[in-house]
Amino acid sequence: xxxxxxxxxxxxxxxxxxxxxxxxxxxxxxxxxxxxxxxxxxxxxxxxxxxxxxxxxxxxxxxxxxxxxxxxxxxxxxxxxxxxxxxxxxxxxxxxxxxxxxxxxxxxxxxxxxxxxxxxxxxxxxxxxxxxxxxxxxxxxxxxxxxxxxxxxxxxxxxxxxxxxxxxxxxxxxxxxxxxxxxxxxxxxxxxxxxxxxxxxxxxxxxxxxxxxxxxxxxxxxxxxxxxxxxxxxxxxxx
Amino acid sequence: xxxxxxxxxxxxxxxxxxxxxxxxxxxxxxxxxxxxxxxxxxxxxxxxxxxxxxxxxxxxxxxxxxxxxxxxxxxxxxxxxxxxxxxxxxxxxxxxxxxxxxxxxxxxxxxxxxxxxxxxxxxxxxxxxxxxxxxxxxxxxxxxxxxxxxxxxxxxxxxxxxxxxxxxxxxxxxxxxxxxxxxxxxxxxxxxxxxxxxxxxxxxxxxxxxxxxxxxxxxxxxxxxxxxxxxxxxxxxxx
Numbered sequence: 001x002x003x004x005x006x007x008x009x010x011x012x013x014x015x016x017x018x019x020x021x022x023x024x025x026x027x028x029x030x031x032x033x034x035x036x037x038x039x040x041x042x043x044x045x046x047x048x049x050x051x052x053x054x055x056x057x058x059x060x061x062x063x064x065x066x067x068x069x070x071x072x073x074x075x076x077x078x079x080x081x082x083x084x085x086x087x088x089x090x091x092x093x094x095x096x097x098x099x100x101x102x103x104x105x106x107x108x109x110x111x112x113x114x115x116x117x118x119x120x121x122x123x124x125x126x127x128x129x130x131x132x133x134x135x136x137x138x139x140x141x142x143x144x145x146x147x148x149x150x151x152x153x154x155x156x157x158x159x160x161x162x163x164x165x166x167x168x169x170x171x172x173x174x175x176x177x178x179x180x181x182x183x184x185x186x187x188x189x190x191x192x193x194x195x196x197x198x199x200x201x202x203x204x205x206x207x208x209x210x211x212x213x214x215x216x217x218x219x220x221x222x223x224x225x226x227x228x229x230x231x232x233x234x235x236x237x238x239x
Numbered sequence: 240x241x242x243x244x245x246x247x248x249x250x251x252x253x254x255x256x257x258x259x260x261x262x263x264x265x266x267x268x269x270x271x272x273x274x275x276x277x278x279x280x281x282x283x284x285x286x287x288x289x290x291x292x293x294x295x296x297x298x299x300x301x302x303x304x305x306x307x308x309x310x311x312x313x314x315x316x317x318x319x320x321x322x323x324x325x326x327x328x329x330x331x332x333x334x335x336x337x338x339x340x341x342x343x344x345x346x347x348x349x350x351x352x353x354x355x356x357x358x359x360x361x362x363x364x365x366x367x368x369x370x371x372x373x374x375x376x377x378x379x380x381x382x383x384x385x386x387x388x389x390x391x392x393x394x395x396x397x398x399x400x401x402x403x404x405x406x407x408x409x410x411x412x413x414x415x416x417x418x419x420x421x422x423x424x425x426x427x428x429x430x431x432x433x434x435x436x437x438x439x440x441x442x443x444x445x446x447x448x449x450x451x452x453x454x455x456x457x458x459x460x461x462x463x464x465x466x467x468x469x470x471x472x473x474x475x476x477x478x
Binding site: 050051052053054055056057067069070071073074077078090091094095097098101102105108112116117118120121126129132133136140145148151152155156157 | 296313336340357375
C-alpha cells in the first residue's frame with residue numbers, strides 16, 4: 001500500500017505528526033504536494049470539491065487506496081495498527097487516541113498563541129493580543145500539559161520508556177514533535193520547565209535516536225521550523 | 240451496562256454532546272455530578288489522581304464498567320455502536336469520527352470567541368479581544384463550518400435526512416446541539432445565515448422531534464443554556 005499524504009508543502013504543521021509516523025515505520029508514501037512529479041497536486045481540488053460526500057474540512061488528509069481520511073489524530077488512529085505503532089484492541093486503541101486528542105488540543109493552543117484573534121489575519125495585526133495569550137500559555141497551559149504527559153510516563157505500568165505499554169506508539173512520536181516545536185518557539189519557557197519534566201526530555205531523546213527517524217530528521221525531507229508553521233519563535237511571546 | 244458520565248453539573252458544555260447520545264438511545268446512565276445520591280462525585284478525584292495511568296486531562300469522561308474514557312469525540316466513537324448511533328465498519332467509523340472531530344474544532348472556536356486570551360480569565364477581562372474575534376467568527380468561520388456541513392448533508396448518497404447513510408448517527412445529534420447553541424449565542428448571525436443552510440435547519444427540526452430526545456429537552460435534565468457554558472449570549476459579540 002502506497003499512502004498519499006496531502007498537506008501544505010512548506011511547513012511542518014499538523015502534517016508533521018503524520019510524516020513522523022510514516023517515516024518511523026519506513027512506510028511507502030508520497031508527500032504529494034512536495035512531489036516534483038505532481039505538478040498539480042490536488043489538495044485544493046479535494047478541499048473545494050463540494051460534491052464529494054467525504055470532503056475533508058482541512059488538511060492534512062491521507063489517501064489509502066480509495067479511502068480518504070482527515071483529521072490528524074484520526075489519520076494516526078487509522079495508521080497506528082498498520083504501521084505497528086499502536087495495538088488493535090479496542091480499549092488500547094481508544095486510550096491511545098485519547099492521548100493523541102489531548103495532543104491535538106495542545107497543538108491548537110500553541111497555534112492560537114500567535115493567532116488569538118483570527119487565522120486569516122497576520123500575526124502583526126494581533127500582536128498585542130498574542131502577547132497576552134502567550135503570557136497565560138507559558139505560565140499556565142504549558143506547565144499543565146507538560147505535567148500531564150510527565151505523569152502519564154511516570155505511571156505507565158509497563159515501564160517508563162514510552163507513554164503506553166512497553167513499545168513505542170504514535171503518540172510518543174507526537175510528543176517528540178511537541179517538545180521540539182516548543183523548544184523552537186519558547187526556548188526560555190522550555191529551559192525553565194524542562195528540568196521539572198525529566199521523563200519527557202528522556203522520551204524526546206529516545207525518539208530522536210530511532211534509526212529511521214534520525215535519518216529522516218537529518219534529511220531534506222524534514223522541513224525546518226519556520227515562521228509560517230504552528231510553532232513560531234517570536235521573542236516577545238517568550239518572556 | 241450502566242454508564243457513568245462525569246461532567247460539570249451546571250452547564251451543558253461538552254458533556255451535552257454525550258448526554259444527547261445517551262438520552263436519544265434511552266441508555267441506562269448516571270450523570271454523576273448531578274446525582275443527589277452521590278455527595279462527593281469524584282470528578283475532581285479522578286482528575287487529580289496523578290498516580291492513575293488513565294487519568295483524563297479534562298472532563299467530560301465516561302465510565303463503562305472499569306473502563307474510563309475521555310475526550311468528547313472519543314467517548315462518542317466508543318458509544319456509537321453500543322447505542323446504535325453509528326455503524327461498526329472501520330471506514331464508516333473513521334468517517335463518522337472525522338466529522339465529530341470537525342464539530343470538536345468548531346466547539347473550541349465557539350468557546351474561544353468569548354475567551355480568546357485565557358480560559359482562566361473572566362470574559363470581562365478579555366472583552367475587547369473577544370469583540371475582534373467574534374467579528375471574524377461570525378463573518379468567516381461560522382459560514383465556513385455551516386457551509387461544510389450543509390454540503391455533507393447535500394451529498395449524502397443515501398438521502399438527505401442525515402449526515403451519513405440512511406439512519407441517524409451521533410454526529411446528527413451533535414449538529415443539532417451546535418445549531419441550538421449558536422442560535423442562543425449568535426441569534427442575529429444565525430438569522431442571517433440560516434436561510435442559506437436549509438438542510439441543516441431541517442436536520443435540526445428532525446432531531447428535535449425525536450421522541451426520547453423531545454422528552455429529554457422538555458425535562459429538567461436538560462440544563463438551560465447559560466452564561467457559564469460554551470455557548471454564551473453577549474449581544475456585543477453578535478453585531
